Amino acid sequence: MGKNISDYLFDAGSIMLNATKDVVRRHEDESVQEERNIGAGILAEALLEVNVKDDVIIRLVQKYYGLSEREAEELMISERTINMPCQELETFLVRSEGYTRDEAVDFIYKKDIPDFLRENKEYWKLSPGELLSKVKKEQ
Numbered sequence: 001m002g003k004n005i006s007d008y009l010f011d012a013g014s015i016m017l018n019a020t021k022d023v024v025r026r027h028e029d030e031s032v033q034e035e036r037n038i039g040a041g042i043l044a045e046a047l048l049e050v051n052v053k054d055d056v057i058i059r060l061v062q063k064y065y066g067l068s069e070r071e072a073e074e075l076m077i078s079e080r081t082i083n084m085p086c087q088e089l090e091t092f093l094v095r096s097e098g099y100t101r102d103e104a105v106d107f108i109y110k111k112d113i114p115d116f117l118r119e120n121k122e123y124w125k126l127s128p129g130e131l132l133s134k135v136k137k138e139q
Helices: 005-049 054-065 069-096 101-110 113-119 121-125 128-138
Strands: none
Touching: 005 054, 005 069, 054 069, 069 101, 069 113, 069 121, 069 128, 101 113, 113 121, 113 128
């Protein structure tokens, strides 16, 4: 005997419900992963600020965030050479150059300073004022 309309509607509803559940699960997994990465970055940054040795930072990030040695090392390097200089520049722009916090963040992203630091490996060592001068000169 053939299916009636209510059976088709029930099947369609079940398919939509399952698809929605899958989307929600993927979103939750992505959110958890993003929070995990943020936490690992905060740990690496805090340890860098108090001058903990690189090997210890890598080991602790691996231990508490389940990253491989390579992932922990890349995270530490990214924090040291990109994120921390950008944060220091943001603070410098606000406190020394008269920018609002939002204007400083906009400046950093409009000038592509994270990419600028990736392309010019030695610039992360500069003071925020020197970095600002280099950015203005080269862009």
